[in-house]
Amino acid sequence: MSYLNVLKRLKAADEVSAAEVKAILSMDHPSEGQVYPHLRGYLLSRFLLDDSVQTDDLKKLVSSSISKSLEISEGDLDVTDLSDRCISAPSVETKLALAMLKFEEALGIKVDVMERVNCVTVADYAGVVSRYL
């Protein structure tokens, strides 16, 4: 994929994720169910994934996104993931944490750290977010 195409895709993704945020903000005290589809859309766009990805597991979404961009199999990820642990976090946790923090920033909310860390699936996170809106 050439550099230009990458820029184009990133720009398109930003627009989608902004739209998803806007949709959620437009709702008054949305339920988990209402938040879920937009949250999922937001994450897929952040992670440059298309909706053919089945998993609802947050970490799996991230690792399939990283492996896609680095063109290496998910299995090998663990090993390379070690590379920069000591000084910064492994890429899976880094990418997931960043996506969550940016999402909350965009929604103008700040979720409790332990609640955030304990989310395993997109649904879990949707439930947490909905309580803060």
Next chain:
Amino acid sequence: MSRADIVKRQLEAISAEADVEMAAVRAALPALTKEELREHLRRFILYKFLLDPDCEEEDIRRLSQMSIEKLLAMSTRDLNTSDLGIGCGGTSSVDNKIILLFMALGRELEITMDPLRTPSLKTVPLLTEEVYTLLKEAGRVL
């Protein structure tokens, strides 16, 4: 004449007396008796050791010590301790005088004294016995 020359001349005079004894022994052969030999040897040793001819002492080692004392005016006690197992080529003067005496005796009487028997010839009678036996073996005494 210096004191040393005087002493030297005295020594030579006494030593000449010793030669006279040897000559007497040679002259008396082959009829020489053991007793005569003993008397000659006694006086020969006394003269060689520059001691008074009528000294009664018969122990050769003692005579050698007396001779050295006389020469060096040393007390005999110091001599004993340094006599033990002399090494490194140095000799004890007491041994030295006895050995040279026996070598001179051998030369004078043309007999071969066994060096290893030196320590056993402790007295004049024992020396006499040894010399008399050697003369006999050489057929120079009847």
Next chain:
Amino acid sequence: MDPRVENAMMTTGMKKAIDVKLNVQPIFVALYHEHVFEGPCRFGAGDELKKEYDLALDAMIYDRTKEAWATMFDPQNVNVLEPIIIYRDETFLTTDWMLEEMGKTSKETDVYLFATASRPYDLIVEFAQRIGKPICMMQDCCGSSIVIPACRARGVECYAFTDVEDANLTFSVLRVRKALSELKVLAVVRNNSNVSISAPDSFVSLEDVTMKFGARFRFINVHELMDYSHVNNDSTQNYTTPGRHDGMNITEEEMKEAEAMADEFIAKADECHMERDMVVNTFRIYRTIQKVMNAYECNAFTAPCPDVCATRRINEEKFTFCLTHTLNNENGIPSACEYDVPALFAAMLLQNVSRCPSYQGNTITAPKIGGIRQFVPRGALLNIESVQKADVELGDLENVCLTFHAVPTRFPKGFGTEMEPYSIRSFAHSGFGATVRYDFKRDIGQTITMARFDPTGTKLLVAKGTICGGVGYGDRNCSEGVFFQVENSSDFFQKQLNFGNHIPLVYGDWMKEMIRLGEVLGLEVITA
């Protein structure tokens, strides 16, 4: 039939340490000059340059040296072998013939003593390296200061003596070292043969001390020894060795001997506070142990106390080992209570240096603090009245220590000396286990020398004291104590902490000998 088949226990019996002699092989190395010539390798003129002169001189020196060798050494310690003389001329050649001739008695020689006429030093150094045994010389002009450094640099153990007293001192301790290397301990075992329950301050490894000092061990199972002590001409009836005919049981004949010894023991005592049969019983185990020691060719003995006591067999057999230890030590057979092998070895050293039986006991410092003589047990072990009486007798004496057990000797002043007064009381309050009771107060003012190995067998504690009291003469049990003063009891205690509880003692001042002995044994010597 081949006698060895008849009885694999063919033995040469017991060879006591005190009877061991140090075999000294004197060698005189003489040099003579074959030819007449002068130069820096010889001195003299005229006849003095002749071969006969050298030979005569060598003979004179050798004759005097032999005379000295024959009389200068203590025959109790040293056995001087037939002197050897080696001649060498000024080719200074060392031949194998010379080396073989010098080493022809190497089988029995312990130390080579050299004397020289002229300069045969290289020959001595080569011989010393090959023979692998210590060499020594009397100081003689410059010879000794050439030979000894050369040998030491090549790993040879060697000595030079300035005088006869120094030579005799060194030979006496080399004798003890040899005797230690020939020590064979009959060790009675129940469970752990390395360390017993009551003396974990014993050697960490008996194998290690065998490698270091040569002393060996013959183990015997305590249950089998106990069965051997049952009077029986036919030893196939033993419970623990069914059917074996080792012939180790004490026979009726030997039991009569034991009874005779018991009667003599009772007769010679000032007082006897035991039943005759209990005294005889104690001699039953003593006689059995002598029999086993002879059969096992052992010349030292030790047995555990609590480990064996706990089987209750001692209580059943009605004897203890105390008197065996006393009688062994009196006969020059080092014997230690409680399987304390460092104490056994120290007793052996003390006995062989002083030629006096030793006394082993719990050694404690007894400083007077707050008006009370501290740390002295009062009650089951030492009788309260006896200790209080001793408190009074000791008054405010400082630097006081106490050694107490139940194995004192009746000949503290030396083997073969006059027997000292003693009485007989039982170890057990119920009346068994005869022990000698000796009143140490009779020897107040007597100098004593003490010693002990440390558990690693690398250090030797040597200490001096002066008897200043006694306790337990009138009591039973493990209570026969001697009070003594040391130079500084707290220093004594701190040093004792690296060594252990039992510190055997002998009468007399043997510090110099024991220190030299420690050095010769390669030990770090700590004095107090």
Next chain:
Amino acid sequence: MSIKPIKDIKLNVRPVSVVLYHDYVFEGPCRFGEGPQLTYDFDKTVNLMMCKAFEESLTDASVFDPKKINFLPHILIERNEEFIVKDEDMEKVGEDIENVDAFYIHVGMSRTYDFMIEMAERFNKPVILGPTMAIDTITTAAIAATGRKVYPVRTVQDVARHFDVLRVKKMMNNLAVLCAARLNSNRSFPSAPDGFLSTEDVTKRMGIRFRYTDPHEILDSTVPRPVQTAYDEETTNHTTPGRIGLNPNDEDMAVIEKITDEFIAGAAEVEMDRELIMRSVKAWYVVNKFMDHLDCNAFTIPCPDVCATRRLNKEKITFCLTHSLNQEIGIPSACEYDIPALVTQAILMGFSGKAPYMGNCEFGNIPQGDDPGAFWSAMFVHEASKNEDIPFLQKQQAEKGGDYVIVTHAVPNRKFKGFDAENAPYAIRSFARSGFGATIRYDFKQDIGQVVTLMRIDPLCRKFFIAKGEVIGGIGYKDTNCSEGVVVKIRDHADFFRKQSYFGNHVPLVYGDYVEELKALAEEFDMEVVEA
């Protein structure tokens, strides 16, 4: 009985996460990232996510076998960029320290080396860092410099292997050997003078403890005494008059009879009468009573020394079955008072979870032809041994050379494949030709092709002798006496023998390949490895 076999020992591992959150937003060489990555929230979220992943990794039984490893509750230590080592945190991580055998550290974000180094120094326990960057050599080098062991790790498999070694080391520390010495308790000269020179030294080096008892007292205790009253010398043992002994009472005898019958029932062939088998089972049972009484979990007793008293013959007992049955339940048990062989058994059990086999080592030098020579003829008298097993070995030797070792004794067992495995097929025949001394007869030919690891420790307790081999035959299944042999193919029998000469005769073996684990343990004990 409450004997604690070392095979049941688990390594207690304290998992600890040491993480760091930056209090402030700033950049510099102590952190990396941009935007939200510089926030406290980000640091905390990422670190706690990593801790969660770390906790999950502990439950992976394929890596950390729960039968071997017991993870204690995970402790989290949170720090900020002041890098302070707080006493409070040290006390927190030191909780229940007596039960902690090792720390397993998960290194969170940023630099927490100082904390881990101080943990190693304060608690003097192994500190194993989880799989992280190579940069962790900073921590391991610092800890090694304090004279402590370090455990280099690249993968979780490395971690598991270190745990395995530390667990076997813990087993040694919990090994208490009941030594029934008749004479020399250090090493029995008649049977195994190649034993340890000093058991005290073994205690110092490996933490193994030794308890001692007397074989006469054990043999006395094999006499059933239903009713015992203290101080009644008639009804107590000869060697401990008046003391209540460990003699089997009626209840014990019932158990012994049951075990005997089960033992007989399970056997493919039985060539001994029940009463004599029961005497051997009773001996095993009494030895276990002694071990229980003296808090021991291993056993050894000399053979020739005790035999020479003629009591074994009188009591119609040998201790072969005792050793076999002990080994089956994870209790190291060595013939001939061979303590190096016993410790080796304990190590092999520890790694393999299987019962070992010990015996004399013979080499591939059987004379060809009908007369295989005195040793073989005397030792193997049964027709099957003569007509099948020996010819097989001779053929083997002729065709493939002599590179094999035959390990022969009379103490095989039925758990070579694992303590939890089914009993392997066996027969029962006597040690003594006259019929006493039950031994398990095991036909090693049933395990041809099985890889085995052989090992022994030297008399100075400073070296491991390790070799790998493969079972290619068996000998003596049909025989009696000390003749049950497994034939093991090895790389080079001359090299094996030359190296073995520095170690000793009995070289215990266990099924499976544990060479690497043994080498790691040797390093842990600062011991040299000699491989054949």
